[in-house]
Structure formats: C-alpha cells, structure tokens
Amino acid sequence: MPETNGHGAPGPGKAGAGKAGAGNGDGHRLASLTLVPRAATRSAAKDFKSDQEVRWCPGCGDYAILAAFQAFLPELEVPRENIVVISGIGCSSRLPYYVNSYGMHSIHGRAPAIATGLATSRPDLSVWVITGDGDALSIGGNHLIHALRRNVNIKILLFNNRIYGLTKGQYSPTSERGKVTKSTPFGSLDHPFNPVSLALGADASFVARTIDSDRRHLTSVLRAAADHQGAAFIEIYQNCPIFNDDAFAPLKEADATAERLIKLEHGEPVRFGAGSKGLRFSRHGELEAVEVAAAEEGTLITHDAHRADPSYAFALSRLDAADFRHTPVGVFRKVEQPSYDQLMAEQIDAARSRSGPGDLAALLAGNDTWEVG
C-alpha cells in the first residue's frame, strides 16, 4: 500500500514537512502559512496572471482588486502550486480563472464549504475564497457563518457591491432599504446586513474591511489576513459601474475621505477628520464621534483589535451608517484561536501516538469473533 504523509494528507513529495514552516530571510513567516512550503525563488505579479482574458465590465472595481491580489501573492513566498483560490457564483467569483494557481469556480454560495474540506485535508495549501454579497450573505450565508465560527484556515474576500451584477441588477442582502431595482420597482423592503457585524456575530477571529480604490490599504489588509492562522474575513467595498455605480462615492471624494473614513491601526488612537476627531463610548455603550479638543482626557478610544471579547469591534462596525458618515476600515478584530484544521490534525496525531497507526485487519476483526471449521 502506498504511504501517505504524517497528517494523512496527500500531496506530491516535494511538499514535505522539511520545507514547511521554514522562516524567510527577515525571520517572519506569515502565520497562516506555517505548514505551507516556501518558494525557492520570489515570484512576481505576472506569474499569477493566467492566460484567460479578463471579462468584467469596463470600470468594474474587480479589476483593481484582482491587480492588488496578484501583486500581493508573491509576498506569501509560497510556490504558485500551493495557492488555491475557490469561489462561488457571481461576477467576483470569476476571479479564480484569472489567477494562475489552482482554482475552483464552484456553485452559488458554497465556496466556504468546499474550501473547508480542502483546507482541512491539506494544511500545506494557502486557501483563498472569493465571494460576493449575494453569494456569501444570501444563498451561502449559512456556510459563511459556520466557516468563520469553526476558524478554518481560509481567507475569505467578500466583494461587496450591494447589488446582484451577474443576474443583471436585482437588490442584494447589503442593498439599502428602498433600493429600486428590476426586482423591486417600488423599492426594496429588506433591511440590509452589515457584513462586518455579521462576521463578528459569528465570532470570526479575523475581521477587516477595505476599499477597492485604495490599493495600498487593500494590500495591507490582505497581508494582515495572511498573517492570521484561522479564518480571515475581509469585506471589500467594490464599485459596480453598471448596476450600482458610485455606491461608495461618499468614501471616495477627496475631501470626504478624511472626514468619513476611519483608518483603524492596532495600538493607535482612533483619529479621523484630519486628526481632529476621535471615538468614545457613550453612556449606553455605543461608540460616538467627538472632537478631540473637547474630549475629556482618557475617554478617547485607542484601537485594540486583539480584545478577546468582540463587543468593542462590534460597536465599531455599527458606526457604518447607511450614509457612510463614519466608516471604519482596516482590521476590526484579530484574535488568536486554534484553527479547525490544526485541531483536527492534532486529534489524528494524538490518536496515533496513543495507540499507533490503524491496523485494518484488527479493525475488521473487532472484539467478538468466532471460528468456523
């Protein structure tokens, strides 16, 4: 019988444990990659471009996200063949076709489930999920919350354009109430999800938000996600120029940016409005924006993404009112928790060190046999 490697995970010989976990030159290995082999040579963004023609609409925010993603992947220092991108259905979910690695464009809403099986059985892979607001929050909502609570070592990029694009413009579970679309000519009746609040409610160990138009910020969030062992959830505000153009315009106007965007940095005082404003807790426990100058000393918040209790991060997520008055971006929450795939591998290792590898003949025989003849 052929042998499998230590964790019972299949894989070509070269993806052995010898290379896995090796530190790179500067001594830091991104936390989600401790069991993933390290590339011998540094690749470039172009190495991750597939030969497929990209077919999103002109001006789609997906282009910017794809470019940032491809430019970021070399930073992982992972061989291209050990990166897997899994998506569901929708415009964003076409992304795997454009990335030259292993990929699966699956079925609507199910990418987190498929990625869970892959990541759980193959700790030597860096697994990325690409999804959209309809895919992840409507048809696939159940898989999303369960993948997050299990803390499977997958990185989930949710492209939120607040509309159904591929089916030509119906309202989505993140569309604002009253949205007039083909399926809601008199305005939508649904109250929208706040994806960050939802992920925090599911006890996700890493939750972040970023914007398609800010490549530097987007890349920094991708880096932080890769440096997290376990499930990472990233909401990316993404413009759909055809069916929901300028949905995030308030955050992109040059002068509004400073006023509305709250860039979160762990360990730093939360400041916006060119440094003039900060956040403090109100009497009722909500966060409120105040003038720094007018605030009592010691009442202003310093961002702490590592708090075990998600209440603070949740309060931050509730600042994102429909009118984008105050919109935090960056890492809301990042806490260390054992990842599901790690725990499963540990159970297997523990069972084997306790009683040795399985013996098929002994299993089949059981304890209650009798002889005939």
Added chain:
Amino acid sequence: MTKQVQKLDHVIIRFAGDSGDGMQLAGDRFTQETAVFGNDLSTMPNFPAEIRAPAGTLAGVSSFQLQFADHDILTPGDAPDVLIAMNPAALKANIKDLPRGRDLIVNTDEFTKRNLTKVGYEGSPLEDNSLEPYNVHAVPITSMTVKALEDYEITRKDAERAKNMFALGMLSWLYDRPAEGTLSFLKAKFATKPEIMAANVAAFRAGWNFGETTEAFSVRYEVKPAPLKPGTYRNISGNTALAYGLVAASQLAGLPLFLGSYPITPASDILHELAKHKRFGVRTFQAEDEISAVGAALGASFGGSLAVTSTSGPGMLLKAETVGLAVSVELPLIVCDIQRAGPSTGMPTKTEQGDLLAAMFGRNGESPVPVIAPASPADCFNAAIEAARIAVKYRTPVILLSDGSLANGSEPWRIPDTDSLPDLSREFAFAEPADPADFGAAGEFEPFRRDPVTLARPWAIPGTPGLEHRIGGIEKADITGTISYDPDNHDRMVRLRQAKIDGIAADLAPVEVDDPDGAARVLVLGWGSTFGSIGAAVRRARNAGHSVAQAHLRHLNPFPPNLADVLRRYDKVLVPEINLGQLALVLRGRFLVDVISYNQVRGLPFRAAELAGVIEDVIGHA
C-alpha cells in the same frame, strides 16, 4: 429439574417493548450470543423515529426481530415463532404478526389498568381468552427483576430498567445461548458504575435461572450451529460494514479518507463509526448542513483525499447541485444514500428503495453518475470498496444506495483476509509534476485531456508544480478545460461525460443468474436489500417444485454488460422492489423488455412467503 429438549432447524424471535425498555440492546446481545454460538442469523430492528415517545403508547413500541438457524438463511424471517411483549402496547402492536400456536412471553407486571387503557384495551387480554390461540408464558418480569436486585444499592427505577437483561437471560437459557459475551459486555459498558453493572449481571442471571427452574417453560430448544464456510466470523450491521469498507478503501488506495456528513436517520451511524478511526487518518467533518457536507467532501477530493458524504433521501436532494458539480469537474466522490421511506421526511426509521430514479436522474442537465447497491448488511463492505474503485479510476461521483433495513440489520460476516482485498492504488495515479515545456505548443497543462481507455481526466492535485489549472461548473472546452460556450463543444462534452460512465460497463463483472436446473422460464430480478427476501422466496418456490431463476444487480448505472442477454433469455421477468417500480421503468426504457413489476412500500422488507406466492403466480401464467 430436567427439561425436555426440542431440536429446531430455525427460530424467529421478536423482542417488543417500549422505546425505553432496552429492546434493541437485548436484541443486539441475543444476536451476538447467537453469532458466537455459530448459527446463521439475520436481524431486523424496527423502532420509532421519536427517541422517547410517550411511555406505554403504540407510537413508542420498539421491536427487534431475529432469525437464526442451523443452515444458511437470507432474511430476518416473516413471522415470529416467539414474541416477547414487555407491555400491552407491544402486545397490541405485534400480536397480529404472531401465527397461532406460537409462543408468547408476556411481562404481566405492565398489564395495569392504566397501561391497558392507554392502548385501548377494555379488559386485560391476559384474562379474556383472546390469547387462547397462543402458547402464553405469563411472567412478572419487572417485579422479579426488582426482587432479584433487592440487595443492590440502586434506585427502584434503575432496578426496573434492568428488566431487559432479565428477559435476555430467560431467552438465553431457553435457546441455550452462550452467556459469556453478554456478561463481559455488561462489565465493559458499566465499568464506571459498578453497582449498575452488578445489578444488570444479576438480572441476567436471575432471568436465566428463572428459565431453568420455572414451569412456565417445559421445553428448552436447541438450534445447532450452521455449517458456514470455514473462517473467522463476526456479526456486522450494514452501516458498520459500510464504514469499514470506506476505511479499507482508503488504505487500499493509499488515500486519506475524508467524510463530510450531516446527521440524518438512518445514515448517522456511518459518521459515528468513522469518527472513531482517527488512527487511520480519517477526517470526519460534521457540517452545518447537507450541502456543506458534500461541498467539503468535494473540496477534499480536489485536494486528493478519498472523499465521501453520507446521507438519506432528503439530504440527497440537497446535495444534488454539488454532485452535479462533481460530474462537471470530474472528481472522485462517494455519495452514500441510506434510503428511507419518503417522500419528504416520510418514515425516517423505515426502509424503502425509493431513491433509485433520483440517484440516476435527479440533477439538472445530462449528469450521469454510476449507481451501485449492496445486497446484504455485510455486503455493504464490498460495495463501499467497489464505489471507491469506480470513483478514483473514472474520476466521478458514485452513488451507493443502501437502505434502512441494510443499515441496521446485521448478519454473520466471514472476515476477509486483507491481502485478498483489491489493490485500489493500481486503479489511479495523481498527475505527475511537470514543466511547461512538457505541454508542447500549448505550453499549458490540459486538465481535460482524457485517458484513452477510461476517458478519465487527470487528477492533478494542488501542490503539484506545473499543473496549475482552474476547474468549475461552467462548461469547459474539451482538453484545455477553459470556459467554453461553443455549441459543438458542449455537445461533445455532454457525450464524452456520458461515454465515460457508459464505458464503465466493460469494467464490470457480468450479472450472474442462479438457475440451477436450467429449466426456468421466469427470472426474478432485484437490486439492493431485497436480495435476502427474494432469495428466500425463490427457495420456497423451488421447494414447491417450480423452476425459477434469480439474478441480483450490484450495478444499476451502468448495468452489467450482459444484462440485455439475460433479460431476453426468459419468458417473463419479475422485478420486486420496495418502491412503485423504479428499476422496472429503467429496464423497460433501456431494453424494451416488458418486465412485471411487483411492489410494496410498507417501510418493511418483503415477506418471503408472500413473495413466493407472487413468483408462483407469475410461473403459473408463464
């Protein structure tokens, strides 16, 4: 006192009581004792879906029937020779199945006015002569158990709960069963509760001694061991055999086993069993729903695991879209459907063969999937290995159709020598690492370039340098696998996927026909769990002087290569199914043979005697 010993060639016993009375456990233990004694046997548990229906009601009756014999038998038997009724509800629910003149053991303690009223008895049947046709043994089981346990430091409730062991001890004496196995089982089960352990052992012994001394039983029975093929045997249920088959297939293929599953009756025991076997590197994933369960399995398959999902009918429909994706991306996947009575929730603990057409056709588009079915509880082991063989060799999902009666039924199993099992590692290989130069002018790996013989595409798992590729549910261009909406390409791909599955027929053993005198004009053709009851019915018909042939299908898609010839060799083909004629519909459509369909959907296996009558009718008109 010395008792008369009567020799029997077979006995059918049915234990019946309230769901909380421990009848399944008593039946299981009696089965183990009988197996160790060396009889051939077959069992049929029958219990309500409710965990604890209101005590003493008809809805709460749970029963366990077993047949054992000094010769090889095929079914748990039609009607019991002995019925043990632990309360009035059990009596009322089961008495109609007991033939006149047979033994009825009644726990008289439970025949209180309240319990009688609950099930609509106006007076006690023990006192109104209505049980006169039977050989009644009135035994105050509960009170004798409590009395026997007087000296133990346990509550009265715990003492009463040991009454199933009293009943088991009594039956074990009556049929001369070896008791050692049950005693050591009790010691292990209650290792942490020594008082309860001692009480159960004492209850068992009290039942045994009661049988020996009481005048309630004047005869002790003897059923000699059956002349089984030499070897080492154990008793095994269908779900356990299926789980073991999957572990074996994983070892034989050299692939780690991944099970994605969501709890559902009657499939959950596969998840329970596999969850124990971490030493074999088995990963079990209890998913948030049926869709996630199959999705995770498909993800694991993409990564090179032997991937399995287990479920029952309602779950099958939820998984259908993902099975379709597996058809489209052409990855191995084993889908175990432990069928139960439908539609919808149906009767979760009752058996049926109602999912055949759903397995074959229940997906959108042209979506062919191999379908196989085990014929007996122990055969679930072989069926699992065969499902794995087809899945990894042809890179396709395979549906394995077991059912409730196989899943929970059990029989002696001659434990196979592991060296005799097929080497599945020879049936497939992962695609080897490659250099772009290897791919010629295209310069790209071609994930849909097929093996010319099997038509399987390469199984190129992530982590393999040079084979980076994308797959998905969108139609793919032949060979390159890139997205394609080309009309001719789609037509070609639909036909290629179909040809791959059809081609498996050449790789299957021909269906064997049992036609001992070669004079039969009628063939009885079945599939799945009906093997035992059809076999028993055919024996009856032959014993009555009729010539009749029997064949049983392991492979339902594709069919074995010689099936058309076999069907045309007989004047009449009778197809009994626990559905309304699903295999019959396919046979008629595919072979233009006017098969005769015989159907029951009672949530129970066929009764051999009834089926024998049907066979004789068909022969009479042939």
